[in-house]
Amino acid sequence: MSELKGYKGKIRDFLITNKVDVGDLVKITSELTYSGILMPRYESGDESHIVLKLKSGYNIGIEFEKIEKLEKTGERQSNNENSQTIEKNEELPKILLLSTGGTIASKVDYRTGAVTPALSAAELYEAVPEIAKIANVDAEVLFSEYSENLQPEHWLEIAKKLDSIVDSDYVGVIIAHGTDTMHYSSAFLSFALSGFKKPITLVGSQRSSDRPSSDAALNLISATKFLVNTKSKGVFVVMHQNESDDAVACHLGTRVRKNHTSKRSAFQTVGSEPAFVVYEDKILENMKNSFFSENEYNPRINLDTKVALIKYHPGFNPEIIESLIKLEYRGIIFEGTGLGHVGRTMYASIKKAKENGIFLGMTSQCIDGRVSMTVYESGRDLLDMEIIPLENMIPEVALVKAMWVLGNSNSDDEIKNMMLENYSSEF
Amino acid sequence: MSELKGYKGKIRDFLITNKVDVGDLVKITSELTYSGILMPRYESGDESHIVLKLKSGYNIGIEFEKIEKLEKTGERQSNNENSQTIEKNEELPKILLLSTGGTIASKVDYRTGAVTPALSAAELYEAVPEIAKIANVDAEVLFSEYSENLQPEHWLEIAKKLDSIVDSDYVGVIIAHGTDTMHYSSAFLSFALSGFKKPITLVGSQRSSDRPSSDAALNLISATKFLVNTKSKGVFVVMHQNESDDAVACHLGTRVRKNHTSKRSAFQTVGSEPAFVVYEDKILENMKNSFFSENEYNPRINLDTKVALIKYHPGFNPEIIESLIKLEYRGIIFEGTGLGHVGRTMYASIKKAKENGIFLGMTSQCIDGRVSMTVYESGRDLLDMEIIPLENMIPEVALVKAMWVLGNSNSDDEIKNMMLENYSSEF
Numbered sequence: 001m002s003e004l005k006g007y008k009g010k011i012r013d014f015l016i017t018n019k020v021d022v023g024d025l026v027k028i029t030s031e032l033t034y035s036g037i038l039m040p041r042y043e044s045g046d047e048s049h050i051v052l053k054l055k056s057g058y059n060i061g062i063e064f065e066k067i068e069k070l071e072k073t074g075e076r077q078s079n080n081e082n083s084q085t086i087e088k089n090e091e092l093p094k095i096l097l098l099s100t101g102g103t104i105a106s107k108v109d110y111r112t113g114a115v116t117p118a119l120s121a122a123e124l125y126e127a128v129p130e131i132a133k134i135a136n137v138d139a140e141v142l143f144s145e146y147s148e149n150l151q152p153e154h155w156l157e158i159a160k161k162l163d164s165i166v167d168s169d170y171v172g173v174i175i176a177h178g179t180d181t182m183h184y185s186s187a188f189l190s191f192a193l194s195g196f197k198k199p200i201t202l203v204g205s206q207r208s209s210d211r212p213s214s215d216a217a218l219n220l221i222s223a224t225k226f227l228v229n230t231k232s233k234g235v236f237v238v239m240h241q242n243e244s245d246d247a248v249a250c251h252l253g254t255r256v257r258k259n260h261t262s263k264r265s266a267f268q269t270v271g272s273e274p275a276f277v278v279y280e281d282k283i284l285e286n287m288k289n290s291f292f293s294e295n296e297y298n299p300r301i302n303l304d305t306k307v308a309l310i311k312y313h314p315g316f317n318p319e320i321i322e323s324l325i326k327l328e329y330r331g332i333i334f335e336g337t338g339l340g341h342v343g344r345t346m347y348a349s350i351k352k353a354k355e356n357g358i359f360l361g362m363t364s365q366c367i368d369g370r371v372s373m374t375v376y377e378s379g380r381d382l383l384d385m386e387i388i389p390l391e392n393m394i395p396e397v398a399l400v401k402a403m404w405v406l407g408n409s410n411s412d413d414e415i416k417n418m419m420l421e422n423y424s425s426e427f
Numbered sequence: 428m429s430e431l432k433g434y435k436g437k438i439r440d441f442l443i444t445n446k447v448d449v450g451d452l453v454k455i456t457s458e459l460t461y462s463g464i465l466m467p468r469y470e471s472g473d474e475s476h477i478v479l480k481l482k483s484g485y486n487i488g489i490e491f492e493k494i495e496k497l498e499k500t501g502e503r504q505s506n507n508e509n510s511q512t513i514e515k516n517e518e519l520p521k522i523l524l525l526s527t528g529g530t531i532a533s534k535v536d537y538r539t540g541a542v543t544p545a546l547s548a549a550e551l552y553e554a555v556p557e558i559a560k561i562a563n564v565d566a567e568v569l570f571s572e573y574s575e576n577l578q579p580e581h582w583l584e585i586a587k588k589l590d591s592i593v594d595s596d597y598v599g600v601i602i603a604h605g606t607d608t609m610h611y612s613s614a615f616l617s618f619a620l621s622g623f624k625k626p627i628t629l630v631g632s633q634r635s636s637d638r639p640s641s642d643a644a645l646n647l648i649s650a651t652k653f654l655v656n657t658k659s660k661g662v663f664v665v666m667h668q669n670e671s672d673d674a675v676a677c678h679l680g681t682r683v684r685k686n687h688t689s690k691r692s693a694f695q696t697v698g699s700e701p702a703f704v705v706y707e708d709k710i711l712e713n714m715k716n717s718f719f720s721e722n723e724y725n726p727r728i729n730l731d732t733k734v735a736l737i738k739y740h741p742g743f744n745p746e747i748i749e750s751l752i753k754l755e756y757r758g759i760i761f762e763g764t765g766l767g768h769v770g771r772t773m774y775a776s777i778k779k780a781k782e783n784g785i786f787l788g789m790t791s792q793c794i795d796g797r798v799s800m801t802v803y804e805s806g807r808d809l810l811d812m813e814i815i816p817l818e819n820m821i822p823e824v825a826l827v828k829a830m831w832v833l834g835n836s837n838s839d840d841e842i843k844n845m846m847l848e849n850y851s852s853e854f
Contacts, residue, residue: 146768146803146804146805147764148739148764148768148769148770148805149771150741150770151742151770151772152741152742154741155741179765180768181740181764184740184741258764258765258792258793259793259795260793260795260796261765261766261767261791261793261795261796261797261798261799262766262797262799263796266793305742306744307742308744308747309738309740311736311738311762312575313608313611313823313826314578314579314581314582314608314612315579315732315734315830317732317733317735317754319754320735320747320750320751320754323747323750324747326750327746327747327750335738336575337574337575337607337685338575338606338607338685338688339688339689340688341573341575342575343575343576343577343578344576345576345578364688365685366685366686366687366688366693367686368686368687368688368690369687369689369690369693370688370689371688372688372689377573378575378576396740399740
């Protein structure tokens, strides 16, 4: 009965008396009758409700005092159902599916009530059998982490794996990835694998694969269609374009941002249309230039994490910049206000950072639009302090690019030039 | 000739020979003929062009090597033209116009080429004479600063000024304000002046008042119409709704963000429609509840700036949190990923911050949507560490609110309760 974590006092006693455990199917008679799976509570939950997961996939809290009857109608569900093997069609184009974890590769775990990254790449492939009709997929697990736990070391590992298959017969790659930091990973791969010979898609989902409203299947199927049909190279984030189930956007991996916490169409290309849209069996193209500025494959799989992202705001304490100097940071990307400004209270600490050889880049917390630092006095003051305006680069992308550049160069001039060169459609 | 700042070598010699100075009207014959005002160059500019400001308000660079002839056609323009006095109609409703600086209260300074906050509130009023037909305006200058230089002390000063006129016969207030940090100021006023008895509008412009494409006039006129006609209390940011010149949005001061660096419609209400739209002479209302949750005026004009805004990203160094502890910070607002997550590499430093009595609040860097920390393991871990999920509060607003709350309370429980109470439509 240790699974009844979180249920306390008389509710816990009531559940024990009724011999039900978290994960069991139960029927509760209250003002209405509810059937579902008994979910666990958390320390932080209130103490007067029992929570069921209904068939629809949604959770409901039922007030304990109003419960008339509770019946157990089935044992705890197992997550390990037998997986069927999908027959491969050797004549179809070959695709590599790498799984890193995330909601797309997850199931609701009825023991903990949480969604956990439990599906292997092969299971994921099996969960969406439609893919097998479009491509011949090899599946491999790299790691099983939600993307908030992915770190730059993971980016390096993904990049090295991709580098190892650059000359293989795969027509393209799907990376199943958590959505939280998918755009950071896509930016790193765009820089580190500049000129990569095949299209790379990062595919996530906002609802886990075993939920009725999951976007996993359509996103995976659309990515597969895109890889099999496109002639474009590049790194793309492939996610629902809107709340309907008919259009999936392929966003440039260096121009995309997660702009909503929960919508299926959370990802948006900043300031423009998505590069491609997979609409039923058609692939619509909005992209004018090639993704990589150079055609040649030039992998540089290095980085230095000593870069900070600093959002300026009224009352920002310049001592934070001093702390970064003490921590031996090598780069600071500012999210300035408006066209790329910070208050003059920051000037002394910025000069000191510059004297310590720290690369200083300016982006805007407005996110959309471009910095323009010659219009106002503040901007010109900052230019005089040798802060580099990074045009319309998204702050998060500028951060990842600075990590990459500083991992590949120690020369101030080269660092500046690399930051301003357009490698992978980041400008 | 010291005004020829930035022009070097033979270009400088050429300008001196031709006896022209920055600010003079000149006519340049090159491949085409250009007439305009000679603009200064900046250290960071290239050294092969002369820059003119054309009548249209836009600058053009003319390649020096291609110039055939330069003629001076007029002396440097003065910014101090005689201002006409507008006759007041005492029968119209009274409005107070406070100027704090910013582009709306600026002119292009032809000596430095920069836009500077040079217009007084009275001049601003005179620059938009249409206002005098709608309201009887008293104008006052509080300061003349671009808003990137406004600090929390300025917020306090604005709030105290407003508090002093709460019982006056003004029907409402216009605060002319730079756009860079207008949404931070509007948030502070919303909290500090909870229940304020009159509507307050913050009005900015993205192009200075003396430019042909300026949005200053329409924004000011629309704010005046709104103040004279509305029955709503509250703090609103009043700016162009789109790129056309017929609709101006009144955004809730706690739900608005500058989402574009340069567009006239840069400001957007996050996740919703603007509260009001001034369309020609009509005022369309989208607002359902009153702006303030309590009807009574309850000024609390205090703050504590020891609050940091921390955007989590892969590779974020937890030592930065340790630095904040050393700097005796009292609050940290996280911009987590997705539904409100940070990587588990942060846990030790977060626990330490909590042990040091620091208030920890969670928002999302997605900006739109709401945090939901019970769905995934990471969120639940953070809840166990007593990070407070701040629903759909915008990160910048959460920062300002935390500064305000910490300036008004020292009790952990009260701080938490105040952060979660909806004072001014921030949720």
